[in-house]
């Protein structure tokens with residue numbers, strides 16, 4: 001009797017622990033994780049580490065939204081017109097138009113199921129051309145974004161590179177980009193509680209509870 005109570009308590013504690021872990025994880029930003037992978041790969045190839053610019057990250061999320069969830073448009077020649085940066089992307093983010101800098105590279109990928117950052121990296125860097133973009137010495141800064149489409153797939157990842165000065169390009173009025181949920185972008189302290197991280201955490205919680213129940217039933 002005392003032993004089963006102990007088991008039950010241990011299972012409950014384990015469930016709480018796993019739930020707490022997933023709560024912390026939900027604050028993690030997958031777009032920031034992708035930037036970390038990008039910089040790790042660049043520095044391993046003797047290219048510079050790039051500044052993570054929140055204004056550029058926010059614009060990367062706008063760039064995705066311009067595709068309106070149309071996965072089949074990715075990889076073709078169709079891409080948002082250049083004037084979108086100044087006409088819609090910058091104003092939607094609160095980025096000051098005068099601080100827009102040259103885009104020196106862009107990577108975009110899309111698939112029906114959510115690819116976590118490491119998988120997204122492999123999707124984005126899929127050939128020699130994208131590897132050249134990744135390792136280009138033209139870049140000084142980067143912004144990344146990820147989002148699903150109306151509460152589910154397809155999921156889009158976008159990385160924009162720029163040669164602007166990290167401190168004075170893509171600067172945001174008031175220092176905080178306009179939030180644009182759903183979706184996550186890099187360089188800010190956004191908890192990113194959009195559809196992506198919420199569903200991941202929910203699954204972890206369910207797993208934790210099942211784990212605890214399994215523990216409780218094998219007494």
Ligand SMILES: *[C@@H]1O[C@H](CO)[C@@H](O)[C@H](O)[C@H]1NC(C)=O
Pocket residue numbers: 041044045121122125131
């Ligand atoms: C960088 O990424 C490319 C493409 O995925 C890969 O082939 C290469 O091994 C990576 N380099 C390092 C040092 O991880």
Ligand SMILES: *[C@@H]1O[C@H](CO)[C@@H](O)[C@H](O)[C@H]1NC(C)=O
Pocket residue numbers: 104105132133136137138
């Ligand atoms: C770097 O910039 C130069 C000059 O604009 C351009 O010719 C070159 O293709 C760029 N390199 C890459 C890898 O994009």
Ligand SMILES: *[C@@H]1O[C@H](CO)[C@@H](O)[C@H](O)[C@H]1NC(C)=O
Pocket residue numbers: 166167
């Ligand atoms: C510019 O960026 C550097 C780090 O990259 C930082 O140490 C410095 O304070 C920044 N300057 C301004 C004016 O924000």
